[in-house]
Amino acid sequence: MSGVEGKGSPLWRDRNFMVFWGSQTLSVAGDSFALIAVPLLVLHVTGSVAQMGLLTGLASAASVAAGVFAGVLADRLDRRRLLIWCDLARMALYGIVPVAWAFGPKIWLLYVVLPAAEAIGMVFQVTYVTVVRNLVEPSRITEANGRLGATSAAAGIGGPLLAGVVAGWAGPTAAIAVNAASFGISALGVVMIRFGQPSAARGVWQAGEAPEGQEDQEARGPWREMLAGARFLWRQPVLRALTVLLSFFIFLTLGLTDVLIYHLKHDLGQPDGAVGAVLAVAGLGTVAGSLLVGPVRRRLGFGASWIGAIAVAGLAVVGLGTSGGVPAVAAAAAVYLGCVSVAGIASMSLRQQVTPDHLLGRVTSAFWTIHFSLGPAGAAVLTWGAQRHGVAAVCLLAGVACLLIALAAFFTPIRQPNPELSGAAG
Known part of the structure; x- marks a missing residue:
């Protein structure tokens, strides 16, 4: 073995990680439903590939724009609460779609919901990366990221297949409702866990305990x-x-x-x-x-x-x-x-x-x-x-x-x- 990486208790014995791992896997699987259902909604109503591309482009632009300041939010706010609020906000946004569609198609609503959800999703993803270190022992970070990545990839493969079945059986809005519910599960999972304190070892200090003068330098402007x-x-x-x-x-x-x-x-x-x-x-x-x-x-x-x-x-x-x-x-x-x-x-x-x-x-x-x-x-x-x-x-x-x-x-x-x-x- 070339270093300390990998020493520590097995991850399957870590309740916090297992709850987080399970809830995030379900969330990724649920989120993949929107990947299939939203384009289907657009095509069913308009038959326009151009509108589908425009909606995807706007959502991607919103995600990139959110990435500029997502790190500041993750560093300045309570990360656990930020994850929960991001999940609840996305649950509400996607939950609006099937409710509104019950009274008739509203394409304009997708142009509001999808960019907003993608922007919030970027904030979630950045914050998600920051909390893994406080969720497991330092020696298990790579293994934890690997397991989270593996199940995310597996969910990304199986999710769209299941989404297609649900959309074909109950319609695209039902698949979007499943996606909304998955964010509720993710929020519940974060509520159930506790993150450890960041380590001050090897140049990694507690939040708010930066070297003298550093916080003053960063506080000069946004x-x-x-x-x-x-x-x-x-x-x-x-x-x-x-x-x-x-x-x-x-x-x-x-x-x-x-x-x-x-x-x-x-x-x-x-x-x-x-x-x-x-x-x-x-x-x-x-x-x-x-x-x-x-x-x-x-x-x-x-x-x-x-x-x-x-x-x-x-x-x-x-x-x-x-x-x-x-x-x-x-x-x-x-x-x-x-x-x-x-x-x-x-x-x-x-x-x-x-x-x-x-x-x-x-x-x-x-x-x-x-x-x-x-x-x-x-x-x-x-x-x-x-x-x-x-x-x-x-x-x-x-x-x-x-x-x-x-x-x-x-x-x-x-x-x-x-x-x-x-x-x-x-």
């Missing part, structure tokens, strides 16, 4: 508060390197799902059913990677786990473009998503371990904002390249670039087995 997370990322060598390299990784890979679908439909001539089956198998890779990240990091250490996952992901991207059959494409996609899960969960866990508690919300917001900043442009370039030059050429180029990212990481502080224990991380 913009300085929101930028505090970005400043922290830049000042920490490991987090700085991770932020930069992961931003390039997202640029190279965010459009891969579209390229995968294009490859299956255009190059291999497969029906829609085959596309769905491949994406389902790929989702199982996410589940596997989430379950493996804890043991892998315990055995190999952070650096080898992260660098190795990025390198294997690059090879999988190359394999994706050169695969000539559906089973090979599915296998390559599953390996890729499994490696992305290992790298992503290890990275998130490290941020939770080394970031001062009073900054964790803003650091999370800053990381996600920077992390995805190059993604849309990269997706456009990748898909354009696939159509112009072919999937094989684009995947070869993207895969080799991922291997270069892994090589570059070897020459940064990322390579350390236990950066959470060294001055380089914090």
Whole structure:
């Protein structure tokens, strides 16, 4: 074993974690109902794909906008209460839809509910990341994140299938009602648990106990508060390197799902059913990677786990473009998503371990904002390249670039087995 990561009592004996884990899994499964039901409502009433796209775009924009200040809310308010209120607000918002629809379709209501719910959901997600560290022992953070990620991925696969059954049997509004109820379950789960106090060890201090002068510096204005997370990322060598390299990784890979679908439909001539089956198998890779990240990091250490996952992901991207059959494409996609899960969960866990508690919300917001900043442009370039030059050429180029990212990481502080224990991380 390369470090302290993984020592401590088993998570299944931790009542707080088990309650939180179960309630959040049900919440994710319920939330996936809206992913199916809302587009169905729009199509049933208007028959317009354009309106569906406009609604999705507005909801995404609201989520991104909320991410700018979500970290400040998570750092300045009681996090447990914030999680509960976010869940209750989303329960109320989605609950309005089936009630209103009982008196006739109201498309305008979706343009209010969905962006508001997505914005609140972003606040919830940022706060969710900040509380995991106070929910389990420090040595179990990676394992806890892995289990939460695995069940979220599994729920994301099964939820839409069940949502389709419910929507077909009782209508899309019934599926939205299930989604609303799931947020009530999530709120109840948070009510039933208690979060521990943040650790003051290794540079992680209690909320409100920042080093002398730090709070005064952050209190100079709201913009300085929101930028505090970005400043922290830049000042920490490991987090700085991770932020930069992961931003390039997202640029190279965010459009891969579209390229995968294009490859299956255009190059291999497969029906829609085959596309769905491949994406389902790929989702199982996410589940596997989430379950493996804890043991892998315990055995190999952070650096080898992260660098190795990025390198294997690059090879999988190359394999994706050169695969000539559906089973090979599915296998390559599953390996890729499994490696992305290992790298992503290890990275998130490290941020939770080394970031001062009073900054964790803003650091999370800053990381996600920077992390995805190059993604849309990269997706456009990748898909354009696939159509112009072919999937094989684009995947070869993207895969080799991922291997270069892994090589570059070897020459940064990322390579350390236990950066959470060294001055380089914090």
